[in-house]
Amino acid sequence: MQGNDFDVEEGNFKKGAFKPIAIGLGALAVLGGAVFAVLAAKGQSEKLGVKEIAAERKHIYVLAKQEAIPKWRAWAARNDVPALQQEAFAELAWAHDPTGLELIIKGLASDDHRVRGTAAQAILEYGSPAADSAKPALLKALQEADSSDKPQISWALATLHEASAFEAVLAEYRLGHLSKVQRLDGVPAFDPELLASMVPLEKLASYAADESESVRQLIATVLSRTGDAKWTSVLIKLVKDPSIEVAREAAVGLGRIGSEDAVGPLLDALSRADKPSRGKFLEALRDGVGAKGLILAIKSVSHDNPEREKAQTRQLFDMMKELSDPRGGDMLVQYIATNPKPHWKTEAALRLAEIGDARAATTLGWRLKQDPLKLYNKVDDPELVRDDNERVVAARMLADLAVLHPDKRNDILSVAEDGAIFWTTDLPQPHANGMRFLAAAGSARGLTLLRKWGDPRDPLPKEGQQDFPPTWATAQSALRYLGMTKDPSSWGILERQLNRKPPKIDTTMDALMQGGLAVLGMTLRGLGVGASDGFAEWGDARAYSLLTKYIENSENNEQSRLEACFALSWVATDDQLGEVVKKVHDFNKPDPKSSLIRACYLETLVHRPVPAATRGLVPLLNPDMSMEVRHQAARAIGFGGVAPEVAKQLEAKLGDPNTRSDAVLALLIGGDTETATHAVASYNDVNAEALEEIKDIYNRSFGYWSDKNYEKGDLARWIRNAEACAHVKVNGALQDWPKLILSRALQGVEADNGPHSVTRVNLRVRLIRDARGSDPVKREDAILVLKFMKEKGVLLALRGEPAPLGDLARQAFFEVMNPKATDERIPEAVKAANEKGTAR
Secondary structure (H helix, E strand, C coil), X not given: CCHHHCCCCCCCCCCCCCCCCCECHHHHHHHCHHHHHHHHHHCCCCCCCHHHHHHHHHHHHCCCHHHHHHXXXXXXXXXXXXXXXXXXXXXXXXXXXXXXHHHHXXXXXXXXXXXXXXXXXXXXXXXXXXXXXXXXXXXXXXXXXXXXXXXXXXXXXXXXXCHHHHHHHHHHHHCCXXXXXXXXXXXXXXXXXXXXXXXXXXXXXXXXXXXXXXXXXXXXXXXXXXXXXXXXXXXXXXXXXXCHHHHHHHHHHHHHXXXXXXXXXXXXXXXHCCHHHXXXXXXXXXXXXXXXXXXXXXXXXXXXXXXXXXXXXXXXHHHHHHHCCHHXXXXXXXXXXXXXXXXXXXXXXXXXXXXXXHHHHHHHHHHHCCCHHXXXXXXXXXXXXXXXXXXXXXXXXXXXXXXXXXXXXXXXXXXXXXXXXXXXXXXXXXXXXXXXXXXXXXXXXXXXXXXXXXXXXXXXXXXXXXXXXHHHHHHHHHHHHHHHHCCHHHHHHHHHHHCCCCCCCCCCHHHHCCCCCXXXXXXXXXXXXXXXXXXXXXXXXXXXXXXXXXXXXXXXXXXXXXXXXXXXXXXXXXXXXXXXXXXXXXXXXCCHHHHHHXXXXXXXXXXXXXXXXXXXXXXXXXXXXXXXXXXXXXXXXXXXXXXXXXXXXXXXXXXXXXXXXXXXXXXHHHCCHXXXXXXXXXXXXXXXXXXXXXXXXXXXXXXXXXXXXXXXXXXXXHHXXXXXXXXXXXXXXXXXXXXXXXXXXXXXXXXXXXXXXXCHHHHHHHHHHHHCCCCHHHHHHHHHHHHHCCCHHHHHHHCCCCCCXXXXXXXXXXXXXXXXXXXXXXXXXXXXXXXXXXXX
16 A cells, blocks of 8 residues: 555544545455455565465364464464465454464564554554553554554554654544554544543643644544533534534533533534534534433524424434433433423433333323324324324333333333223224233233234124124234233133134135135134234243144144244243154155145244254255255254354365355354354355355344343344454455344344334343343343444443443444445345244
């Protein structure tokens, strides 16, 4: 990388002031084999060609860690093949190998500036105090650096808090070079807090009037993050800066200080800002202060024009929803107490519920009683008159609150039960969210209604009937939530509705297409689905024989049989799941009926895998099985967690192109980080189509998230494996696709989508509790999941906690706010066909 690759305009740590190139090994990862070709052709001292380098890399990647580390040390000590020396620095740094650190420090004296730059990046992985011994070598290298390695060396010194290098590091920052420094895996490395930590704040504050816009922005950012009122006067000057980038960072500090002296200039700046500038101010308040800043900004909303007032208020509440900052509770309660317009009152209560605050129940209960046709009018609020979405979401939030706060269910019922009863009985058909709340909160009045809705007195539709009776349409949801109540007297209703089909009636999809049975068949299908879901919610092993009998009756509807298989996941004992594995092997005939039952039982094992049982599925990973059977078996093995002896069986299948993808899938989902990375590394020298195949299968493996996925540590395992793969090179490129696919899938954790599914609100609150708890493993897992879910508001709140929680949250928040730029191609998101289970 040459010096003329840079524009030497004034830098800016957010937007950069030079060409969009990546500084460091991340560039090598992107360029892949082309870089190695250049390196091989560069000089006589490089003894290996591109093919030899690739072969050596592949050989080391598939070794066990204890065998690979000595190999990487050997390459780190050699200077005749820079490509492998740099790769060795990366692998040793990611492993935090102490001996490797010594070799990396020696690399800072290399004659090759590329090697020096990579060595400096590697030191970032060790951090302070582990790599403090590198300071002398870094200072010496800084004196000899050129434009290709000076940014990396400067940033390594900043990371190690070497105060003597501050002026030199600041000079690189002024040039705009630091903002594009990357870590070894291509993730952005620049953090203004680290740069600021090199010197006392008083010295930094002296640069507040610096001629460099980027330096003034740095000072505004760093002073803002302290929240210290002593910097109010400096920040007031900076919030009036002609640069919007500087002013918005200063606004963060004023919002965080929150005193009367600070808030006045902040609101003044917001009220005077044009639309684009206001948006930037609000984004800065959201990401810097959190909910407090956004709620304060409500006072800056213009009341000159109704449409402008509505748009500005909507913008703030949408930003609060996106953020979900748990610190906003008290201010939202205070806002609701001012009795704002009904829609904003409801929005505030929803924001309160989204952070798990039970105080939202009073307002949400009130909202359930309000008919939108009477509450709003077509002139002022036409969009709010057209639907009943506010009550749908309010009921969903109330159900989440009842689940989160079992000790407060009576209080929640006292303020919301009447509203829920009114809403569910006032409409021709009760909404499922209303039923869910009544069941989750333990409403006795609701139980009576659920029994009535789940067991209608009306006769079943007749053959040839064309209209669909609403009472039977309601029964499906009612049966599910009846099961949630676990009311002993209701067991018979579930059993009766599961077996409601007359013996001579065929309700398979083929039969329904023949005509005459459509309404009756779909009614019976709905009863089968609803009863199965009810048994799943109940979780009682007594349902096992009922469900297996239903599943194996080939005249029952296929969709409801699949739902019954899903229910088995929640009712079966471990021994019964062993029987399910046997059934998967027994239903091995090629006819469609046997194939459907086998696939159905595999669905059971995917959702409730027991390692002792699912290891018996390994023989299904062979070319003679259908592709879908292999994929489902691999998922079931992986979701259960892969024991070492099973991992060896799977690794033996990596060499066969016909079984590789399924073995990799099982190891990527269920193995440890070492077996997962070895599995992905097996794609070196394999055609590109094979890699696209595993991406697609992996992408189709996540569609339903249960509370057990988090409780058992499965979710953290999936994330750790995906992150580990980002340090694996296949044909010269780092493999980011597992991270990208899994992170995108986690964004789908929003609303309830089946028995025992976890909603985003519930998962968010559980993660906060575990992050603040005393268990260090749960704490780290919680931060890891919050990072993948991109929960900015929670991480923003937790980074203010004492160490170690605050440090973990700060790093996670930084990574969320500074994602790696990648052009990695991943398959399109796939929606699960049945709202749960693997996507099909």
